[in-house]
Amino acid sequence: MKSVPPSETDAAAVLPPLVDPFGRTVSYLRVSVTDRCDLRCVYCMAEDMSFLPKAEVLTLEELDRLCTAFVRLGTRRLRLTGGEPLVRRDVMRLIHALGRHVKSGDLDELTLTTNGTMLFKHAQGLAEAGVRRINVSLDTLDPHKFQAITRWGKLDKVMGGIQAAKDAGLQIKINCVALKGVNDDEIHRMVAWCGEQGFDLTFIEVMPMGEIGDSARLDQYWPLTMLRAELQTRWTLEDSDHRTGGPARYVRVAETGQRVGFITPLTHNFCESCNRVRLTCTGTLYMCLGQEDAADLRTPLRKSDDDGLLIDAVRDAIRRKPKGHDFIIDRRNHGPAVPRHMSVTGG
Ligand code: SAM
Ligand code: SF4
Numbered sequence: 078m079k080s081v082p083p084s085e086t087d088a089a090a091v092l093p094p095l096v097d098p099f100g101r102t103v104s105y106l107r108v109s110v111t112d113r114c115d116l117r118c119v120y121c122m123a124e125d126m127s128f129l130p131k132a133e134v135l136t137l138e139e140l141d142r143l144c145t146a147f148v149r150l151g152t153r154r155l156r157l158t159g160g161e162p163l164v165r166r167d168v169m170r171l172i173h174a175l176g177r178h179v180k181s182g183d184l185d186e187l188t189l190t191t192n193g194t195m196l197f198k199h200a201q202g203l204a205e206a207g208v209r210r211i212n213v214s215l216d217t218l219d220p221h222k223f224q225a226i227t228r229w230g231k232l233d234k235v236m237g238g239i240q241a242a243k244d245a246g247l248q249i250k251i252n253c254v255a256l257k258g259v260n261d262d263e264i265h266r267m268v269a270w271c272g273e274q275g276f277d278l279t280f281i282e283v284m285p286m287g288e289i290g291d292s293a294r295l296d297q298y299w300p301l302t303m304l305r306a307e308l309q310t311r312w313t314l315e316d317s318d319h320r321t322g323g324p325a326r327y328v329r330v331a332e333t334g335q336r337v338g339f340i341t342p343l344t345h346n347f348c349e350s351c352n353r354v355r356l357t358c359t360g361t362l363y364m365c366l367g368q369e370d371a372a373d374l375r376t377p378l379r380k381s382d383d384d385g386l387l388i389d390a391v392r393d394a395i396r397r398k399p400k401g402h403d404f405i406i407d408r409r410n411h412g413p414a415v416p417r418h419m420s421v422t423g424g
Contacts, residue, residue, distance in 0.1 A: 104152055104352050105153070105354075106155050108355075109158050109162075110160070112128050112129050112160045115192075115230075119226055129358070134358045137167060137170055140171055143374060146388060148183050149384075150391060152184070156188050157190075158189065163191055165358075169203075173206045186209070188209070188210055188212070190212040190214065192235065193213040193235035196242050197237045204246055209248060213238075213249055213250070214252045215239075216256065217263055220233070222259065222263075226256070249274075250277045251278045254280075255283065255304050256283065257297060261307075264308060265308070272332070272333025278337050278338070279325050279340055280301055280339055282299075282340065284366075313332060314331075324351075351398075351401070354398070359375060362391070362394050364395065364397060365399045372391075372397075377390040
């Protein structure tokens with residue numbers, strides 16, 4: 078495999094860190110490497126999505142250069158996401174190239190969020206590139222429900238991929254979106270299965286992002302306060318101060334020894350400790366998942382081989398990082414809070 082060559086600026090000096098107007102240091106970058114996906118989860122995408130023309134998408138070399146600039150600016154964690162990151166052509170070249178920052182100690186972690194469909198092919202390569210843990214999104218253990226949620230996915234393939242990732246020595250965290258009337262009857266089974274497999278599990282509240290056709294969000298939304306109360310009827314949830322650098326708050330399940338996390342953008346806003354920004358595959362930087370303001374990094378990236386303009390543009394953007402999002406879902410507010418889909422900026 079021909080890897081992405083190291084960026085010209087690799088050897089350049091480390092720069093002062095990125096600090097936003099609220100004193101939060103930005104040290105976590107999520108990169109959506111493609112807006113495309115091989116599934117169409119009902120809460121994430123409409124069935125007939127139009128995707129970006131390939132010409133608008135940054136090359137793997139450009140993505141590497143952008144990520145490397147962020148590493149120089151103090152990024153310690155890098156998460157690749159999408160769309161489905163593993164469907165991007167040659168994405169393993171990028172992942173192998175970015176692994177050099179883990180090996181040099183400049184990055185604490187290189188990881189990805191995946192739907193698992195391509196793990197059977199790439200799990201070993203991920204481990205070799207320096208990825209140590211991954212998040213796999215899995216909302217159900219029932220093949221029929223899986224097909225209904227993803228519109229056409231095959232659970233077997235994902236399970237095979239999860240096994241391949243386990244065999245490759247990757248730590249796995251399962252992400253499960255809580256969907257009222259869909260997987261609310263499966264949460265105990267999910268906790269038990271993750272316990273047996275040695276996986277942590279994070280439940281996520283459905284967020285009002287992008288038009289999703291006729292599946293109404295109000296129908297899907299199941300507050301995690303209710304999910305947690307249901308879990309407590311069967312499991313002993315012990316407080317835990319475990320943090321992974323992301324927004325989840327964790328408990329430890331005494332019976333399984335594994336952790337269960339809760340991502341609760343609606344019932345408990347976690348913005349005060351936000352340390353992250355999100356980059357799309359066109360080089361647009363979103364300073365908040367739930368706000369529209371964004372900065373174009375593709376223009377300064379392409380204008381000059383030197384990173385000066387790019388770094389100025391990143392610093393300008395961080396100066397505009399908002400205090401938080403305004404997500405709300407209730408009877409009067411069940412349309413999208415932001416028009417873009419989660420797959421544009423990644424989860
Ligand atoms: N395709 C990959 C996957 O599914 O893991 C990565 C991208 S996906 C957008 C990232 C995460 O966002 C997944 O865990 C998915 O379940 C979650 N997600 C997508 N749309 C969401 C929404 N509207 N509300 C809450 N979570 C959402
Ligand atoms: Fe694809 Fe992930 Fe969105 Fe599902 S949640 S449609 S797998 S991007």
